[in-house]
Amino acid sequence: GAGVSQSPSNKVTEKGKDVELRCDPISGHTALYWYRQRLGQGLEFLIYFQGNSAPDKSGLPSDRFSAERTGESVSTLTIQRTQQEDSAVYLCASRVGGNYGYTFGSGTRLTVV
């Protein structure tokens, strides 16, 4: 597609439920990143995918968080047993390998009630 697409744009879920967030990167972009942005704070790095290499999961805050990406296609970020502190905007970005220009999606606003 022309840009990075994220869905849903908004998600309200009950505490304890699982949620799945989707990111569709720009075609041909080998690198994909997930970030989290809590209210009033900067963006926190969560996870990085580069082609078929093992992902860099160093930013995932707990084992309730996981993400998958098959090849250079769609990625899903799953949060299990959601907690109120998981409420945030989750941003996805992709870039062409070797080029440091990120293109961001519009984000998914997650609210855990």
Added chain:
Amino acid sequence: AQRVTQPEKLLSVFKGAPVELKCNYSYSGSPELFWYVQYSRQRLQLLLRHISRESIKGFTADLNKGETSFHLKKPFAQEEDSAMYYCALLSGSARQLTFGSGTQLTVLP
């Protein structure tokens, strides 16, 4: 570990006045720094990067390694400059960006 600090959460200036958004960084390697901007109801987008030494929309930013700073400046602010501005540092084998907490700039008429 790398760190980016933006000391001002909010900044207001009048139209036509100069504006400077502060950014300081901490990094043991050679820094690659960026400014990103997010206008109301739009997605985050790249404004400028230090390596290009460019001026975008009248904004410039100079890397000062001695002061570990990368402040964003514009001599004459415009109302359309009102937005959230993030300073970011690129590092690591993952080429990940570390962001500051952002500064909300409001340009008053």
